[in-house]
Amino acid sequence: MTDELFEQLEFIENPLFETIISNLLQQQYSIVNDFFSSEEVEVLRNSLLAKYEADRFKKSAIGNRTNEEVDKTIRGDFILWMDENNANEAELIFFKKISELVTYLNSTCFLGILHKEFHYAIYPTGTFYKRHLDTFQNDDRRKLSIVCYLNEENWLCENGGELTIYTDKDAINILPLPGRLVIFESQILEHEVKAVKASERMSITGWLKTR
Numbered sequence: 001m002t003d004e005l006f007e008q009l010e011f012i013e014n015p016l017f018e019t020i021i022s023n024l025l026q027q028q029y030s031i032v033n034d035f036f037s038s039e040e041v042e043v044l045r046n047s048l049l050a051k052y053e054a055d056r057f058k059k060s061a062i063g064n065r066t067n068e069e070v071d072k073t074i075r076g077d078f079i080l081w082m083d084e085n086n087a088n089e090a091e092l093i094f095f096k097k098i099s100e101l102v103t104y105l106n107s108t109c110f111l112g113i114l115h116k117e118f119h120y121a122i123y124p125t126g127t128f129y130k131r132h133l134d135t136f137q138n139d140d141r142r143k144l145s146i147v148c149y150l151n152e153e154n155w156l157c158e159n160g161g162e163l164t165i166y167t168d169k170d171a172i173n174i175l176p177l178p179g180r181l182v183i184f185e186s187q188i189l190e191h192e193v194k195a196v197k198a199s200e201r202m203s204i205t206g207w208l209k210t211r
């Protein structure tokens with residue numbers, strides 16, 4: 001009986017996910033290049049742009065959905081929440097990969113992630129998101145923040161828009177390169193999006209949450 005159960009639950013080690021876990025344990029963040037292939041980034045970017053052009057994005061707010069306030073001196077991006085239950089083909093690829101990561105985290109680190117929420121984001125030229133923590137006073141369920149960049153291949157340093165993560169010792173500057181995924185501890189690491197100086201910065205941002 002017991003043998004049967006162990007057979008069914010045979011565990012396959014995933015080197016990429018193992019790297020993410022050891023990065024998180026050591027430094028509370030992980031940067032993964034090419035988490036999504038350039039083809040995957042392209043379909044996701046097209047999906048974002050189609051919805052943006054159909055005017056479905058709204059001005060981002062601070063605070064959570066029950067307690068939100070638009071303040072352009074803090075953040076200037078436009079967002080659209082994704083609906084996993086009505087996902088298009090591109091979004092299904094996205095959610096499948098993220099779900100694999102969540103399943104892995106739950107089975108190896110017992111993180112107890114029960115929910116996830118993601119939104120598309122566009123930062124037009126001139127916009128930014130001032131230094132902040134991704135948790136709310138009235139809700140501490142966000143455990144891990146995930147950002148995935150959907151920009152064109154030729155994103156330049158001069159375009160700005162770096163994600164800066166503040167650790168005890170350093171400020172880590174991360175360019176929003178296509179396919180790059182950044183994952184970090186929501187309740188611990190303050191971070192900011194530096195002003196975009198040229199072009200539009202496109203991404204998907206989300207959170208893995210406990211109950």
Ligand SMILES: O=C(O)CCC(=O)C(=O)O
Pocket residue numbers: 121129134147162163191192193203205
């Ligand atoms: O786009 C990024 O690099 C980070 C976005 C962010 O910090 C947020 O939406 O809370």
Ligand SMILES: [Fe+2]
Pocket residue numbers: 132133134145191
């Ligand atoms: Fe954030």
